[in-house]
Amino acid sequence: xxxxxxxxxxxxxxxxxxxxxxxxxxxxxxxxxxxxxxxxxxxxxxxxxxxxxxxxxxxxxxxxxxxxxxxxxxxxxxxxxxxxxxxxxxxxxxxxxxxxxxxxxxxxxxxxxxxxxxxxxxxxxxxxxxxxxxxxxxxxxxxxxxxxxxxxxx
Amino acid sequence: xxxxxxxxxxxxxxxxxxxxxxxxxxxxxxxxxxxxxxxxxxxxxxxxxxxxxxxxxxxxxxxxxxxxxxxxxxxxxxxxxxxxxxxxxxxxxxxxxxxxxxxxxxxxxxxxxxxxxxxxxxxxxxxxxxxxxxxxxxxxxxxxxxxxxxxxxx
Amino acid sequence: xxxxxxxxxxxxxxxxxxxxxxxxxxxxxxxxxxxxxxxxxxxxxxxxxxxxxxxxxxxxxxxxxxxxxxxxxxxxxxxxxxxxxxxxxxxxxxxxxxxxxxxxxxxxxxxxxxxxxxxxxxxxxxxxxxxxxxxxxxxxxxxxxxxxxxxxxx
Amino acid sequence: xxxxxxxxxxxxxxxxxxxxxxxxxxxxxxxxxxxxxxxxxxxxxxxxxxxxxxxxxxxxxxxxxxxxxxxxxxxxxxxxxxxxxxxxxxxxxxxxxxxxxxxxxxxxxxxxxxxxxxxxxxxxxxxxxxxxxxxxxxxxxxxxxxxxxxxxxx
Numbered sequence: 001x002x003x004x005x006x007x008x009x010x011x012x013x014x015x016x017x018x019x020x021x022x023x024x025x026x027x028x029x030x031x032x033x034x035x036x037x038x039x040x041x042x043x044x045x046x047x048x049x050x051x052x053x054x055x056x057x058x059x060x061x062x063x064x065x066x067x068x069x070x071x072x073x074x075x076x077x078x079x080x081x082x083x084x085x086x087x088x089x090x091x092x093x094x095x096x097x098x099x100x101x102x103x104x105x106x107x108x109x110x111x112x113x114x115x116x117x118x119x120x121x122x123x124x125x126x127x128x129x130x131x132x133x134x135x136x137x138x139x140x141x142x143x144x145x146x147x148x149x150x151x152x153x154x
Numbered sequence: 155x156x157x158x159x160x161x162x163x164x165x166x167x168x169x170x171x172x173x174x175x176x177x178x179x180x181x182x183x184x185x186x187x188x189x190x191x192x193x194x195x196x197x198x199x200x201x202x203x204x205x206x207x208x209x210x211x212x213x214x215x216x217x218x219x220x221x222x223x224x225x226x227x228x229x230x231x232x233x234x235x236x237x238x239x240x241x242x243x244x245x246x247x248x249x250x251x252x253x254x255x256x257x258x259x260x261x262x263x264x265x266x267x268x269x270x271x272x273x274x275x276x277x278x279x280x281x282x283x284x285x286x287x288x289x290x291x292x293x294x295x296x297x298x299x300x301x302x303x304x305x306x307x308x
Numbered sequence: 309x310x311x312x313x314x315x316x317x318x319x320x321x322x323x324x325x326x327x328x329x330x331x332x333x334x335x336x337x338x339x340x341x342x343x344x345x346x347x348x349x350x351x352x353x354x355x356x357x358x359x360x361x362x363x364x365x366x367x368x369x370x371x372x373x374x375x376x377x378x379x380x381x382x383x384x385x386x387x388x389x390x391x392x393x394x395x396x397x398x399x400x401x402x403x404x405x406x407x408x409x410x411x412x413x414x415x416x417x418x419x420x421x422x423x424x425x426x427x428x429x430x431x432x433x434x435x436x437x438x439x440x441x442x443x444x445x446x447x448x449x450x451x452x453x454x455x456x457x458x459x460x461x462x
Numbered sequence: 463x464x465x466x467x468x469x470x471x472x473x474x475x476x477x478x479x480x481x482x483x484x485x486x487x488x489x490x491x492x493x494x495x496x497x498x499x500x501x502x503x504x505x506x507x508x509x510x511x512x513x514x515x516x517x518x519x520x521x522x523x524x525x526x527x528x529x530x531x532x533x534x535x536x537x538x539x540x541x542x543x544x545x546x547x548x549x550x551x552x553x554x555x556x557x558x559x560x561x562x563x564x565x566x567x568x569x570x571x572x573x574x575x576x577x578x579x580x581x582x583x584x585x586x587x588x589x590x591x592x593x594x595x596x597x598x599x600x601x602x603x604x605x606x607x608x609x610x611x612x613x614x615x616x
Contacts, residue, residue, distance in 0.1 A: 025205045025213035051179045053223075059179035060241050061219025068214050069207075087214050088424060089448055091245035091399055091553040093580045093600055095573040110598060111557040115423065116396060116450070118555045120598070136572060136582070138555055138600055140397055140448060142424070242578060243602055245399040245553055247426045247446055249419040264444060265403040269577065270550060270604070272401045274444070290418060290428070292401055292446055294551055294602060296578070333513045333521035359487045361531075367487035368530050368549050373523020377515075395522050399553035 005112060007038045008080040015081075016041060016073045023069060031066050033073075039109040041073035044126065046102045058098035063105075063123055063135050067092060070107030071119035071139040078112045084146045088116070090139040098134050101127030110138075117141045159266060161192045162234040169235075170195060170227045177223060185220050187227075193263040195227035198280065200256045212252035217259075217277055217289050221246060224261030225273035225293040232266045233297045242270070244293040252288050255281030264292075271295045313420060315346045316388040323389075324349060324381045331377060339374050341381075347417040349381040352434065354410045366406035371413075371431055371443050375400060378415030379427035379447040386420045392454045396424070398447040406442050409435030418446075425449045467501045467574060470542040477543075478503060478535045485531060493528050495535075501571040503535035506588065508564045520560035525567075525585055525597050529554060532569030533581035533601040540574045541605045550578070552601040560596050563589030572600075579603045 009015060013036050020026060020033055026043070029051060035042035043066045051062040068087055075085045107121040123135040163169060167190050174180060174187055180197070183205060189196035197220045205216040222241055229239045261275040277289040317323060321344050328334060328341055334351070337359060343350035351374045359370040376395055383393045415429040431443040471477060475498050482488060482495055488505070491513060497504035505528045513524040530549055537547045569583040585597040 019208045022208040023206065023213065024203060025207065025216060028204045049178060050182045052177065053179065054173040054176040055238070059177065059219060060222050060244075061215055062179060064218045064222070065213060065215025068218070084209070087248055089245065089247040089397070089426075089446075090214075091243065091600060093243040093572070093602065094241055095580055110555070111595065118397075118557055118598070133573065136580070136600065138397075138553060138598065140555065243551065243580075243600075245446060247418070247448065249426055264401070265441065272403055272444070272551075287419065290426070290446065292399060292444065292551075294401065327516040330516040331514065331521065332511060333515065333524060336512045357486060358490045360485065361487060362481045362484040363546070367485065367527060368552075369523055369527025370487060372526045372530070373521060376522050376526075392517070395556055397553065397555040398522075399551065401551040402549055 005039045005078055005109070007077055012038070012077045016076050019076065020073065025065060026069060029062060029065060031069070036077065038077050039074060039112070041070050041077065041107050043070045043105045044102060045105070047100060058103065060094055063098050063103065064092050064137070066103065066105040067107065067121040067123050067135060067137040068139065070105040070121045071137060072141055074107035074109050074119050075117040075141040075143065078109055078117065079143045082146050083143050085141050085143055088140045088142050090137050092135055092137040094135050096132050096134045100125030100129065115143060117143060159193045159232055159263070161231055166192070166231045170230050173230065174227065179219060180223060183216060183219060185223070190231065192231050193228060193266070195224050195231065195261050197224045197259045198256060199259070201254060212257065214248055217252050217257065218246050218291070220257065220259040221261065221275040221277050221289060221291040222293065224259040225275045225291060226295055228261035228263050228273050229271040229295040229297065232263055232271065236300050237297050238300045239295050239297055242294045242296050244291050246289055246291040248289050250286050250288045254279030254283065257288070269297060271297060313347045313386055313417070315385055320346070320385045324384050327384065328381065333373060334377060337370060337373060339377070344385065346385050347382060347420070349378050349385065349415050351378045351413045352410060353413070355408060366411065368402055371406050371411065372400050372445070374411065374413040375415065375429040375431050375443060375445040376447065378413040378429045379445060380449055382415035382417050382427050383425040383449040383451065386417055386425065387451045390454050391451050393449050393451055396448045396450050398445050400443055400445040402443050404440050404442045408433030408437065423451060425451060467540055467571070469500045469539055474500070474539045478538050481538065482535065487527060488531060491524060491527060493531070498539065500539050501536060501574070503532050503539065503569050505532045505567045506564060507567070509562060520565065522556055525560050525565065526554050526599070528565065528567040529569065529583040529585050529597060529599040530601065532567040533583045533599060534603055536569035536571050536581050537579040537603040537605065540571055540579065544608050545605050546608045547603050547605055550602045550604050552599050554597055554599040556597050558594050558596045562587030562591065565596070577605060579605060
């Protein structure tokens with residue numbers, strides 16, 4: 001459905017990587033970019049015991065973190081130069097316990113827009129066991145002129 | 155509206171604190187419990203530069219983490235003994251940039267249920283500047299018999 | 309929290325009523341405006357058997373309809389002249405069956421914005437029985453220059 | 463992904479049609495079932511001027527109504543006999559104005575569960591013009607023993 005989407009910034013990949021490198025939360029969690037294409041970004045996260053909930057599964061907030069960033073960067077691939085993207089809101093359904101060797105958050109643009117872009121992320125387990133869909137997220141993302149002193153959700 | 159809600163587990167506070175102590179993600183973020191009452195739990199989180207997004211604000215996933223835990227433990231205060239709570243889904247609106255000395259996530263039960271409990275969290279900035287509402291979250295939480303080997307969202 | 313919000317359009321009430329009168333869906337459902345104030349609009353809906361789900365309760369889509377309009381018009385009270393409001397997305401939790409003589413949807417602005425406004429609606433039963441909170445909705449609403457030929461969510 | 467899902471009720475199609483026939487709201491809107499398969503139900507809705515918002519597009523509540531029913535019946539195809547399904551919550555993103563000759567809501571199970579089933583619906587325009595994705599909905603649905611005197615969301 002998105003075959004015709006063309007990035008408005010030829011340097012979209014460098015821009016995603018540069019912004020990602022400034023997200024200290026991603027480095028702290030241990031997430032890394034594994035795929036970038038127009039309208040789509042995938043992030044991988046190894047399991048780590050310091051980000052768990054009470055039963056030893058990865059905390060929903062950690063899963064939400066990589067899904068949110070995957071969706072934000074998916075939106076960023078289609079945004080014009082000199083803009084920044086910010087999540088306005090997201091909703092996540094947790095479909096199975098976040099247990100596994102690692103996790104893959106696949107963010108994808110459902111509808112790009114001048115002001116708002118809507119994305120969906122699927123989060124899967126990775127590793128030697130069967131791949132399981134553990135979460136799905138719908139995000140609304142605002143595209144705005146870059147201002148490092150930055151502002152809020154609108 | 156919730157004045158008549160009575161915890162079904164007299165030891166609700168100890169149970170919340172015990173479960174919270176097992177959430178390594180909360181310890182890693184630096185969150186702590188500041189208030190527990192029937193149907194309501196507040197968590198405080200200091201700002202920390204290692205959990206930020208690209209503009210130096212706290213990452214939405216870190217904000218979502220404390221709002222999710224605040225809502226889960228609010229639900230837990232009204233749950234029977236020998237049960238565990240798990241978020242099925244949540245939706246968060248990010249209302250202002252997460253900049254401040256610290257953050258307070260106030261989780262509150264909107265409707266308790268035998269199987270499902272619905273909670274809402276408000277997240278505020280704390281510190282010497284004016285208190286700002288930076289996020290609001292609606293969560294659906296399932297109450298289930300405790301099983302440490304645990305399972306998923308339903 | 310919203311005591312200082314001042315409508316940017318002195319004719320905000322007339323504008324809400326005029327727009328509401330063009331929502332044929334509200335007339336078809338039988339909804340009417342019962343309260344308008346800066347940042348807040350309440351809609352009343354009588355129960356009607358032709359808008360039900362399989363068990364004879366009002367359909368969730370009918371409840372969502374009045375909550376969505378209540379939130380949209382709450383946002384509209386704070387918007388500048390010559391603008392229109394459109395829901396970008398909403399999330400609703402259905403807390404109890406929609407059975408009763410009537411329903412009241414109370415929409416309220418949580419955070420007004422130049423581009424995006426976030427609102428929350430609570431839907432209650434009305435009539436001779438005890439008032440029950442049956443639903444809560446969080447909405448993201450975009451404020452845009454009026455164009456009757458109109459367009460979409462962004 | 464759902465190729466192995468087998469309906470637990472061999473009469474799943476009859477049961478969906480019987481329940482749908484009791485949803486007066488669907489008849490009032492003019493919706494009809496166009497596709498039923500394990501884990502998937504599609505509903506068609508013609509445009510009608512009496513269900514519109516202020517600009518003459520179909521009201522978001524009408525779109526939400528058919529998406530909600532499509533998701534509920536998709537869940538119902540995988541539920542055991544003598545059970546009923548109820549939406550606990552849903553979130554919808556409105557991607558484009560609901561203008562067109564008609565609309566198709568395609569509901570699909572993302573994850574079936576004993577207690578909770580998560581579904582996603584896509585709503586498209588239909589007719590002589592290009593098909594446009596106008597909305598996407600994520601729903602959480604509870605499966606419960608049938609009781610016509612019925613109850614709420616949990």
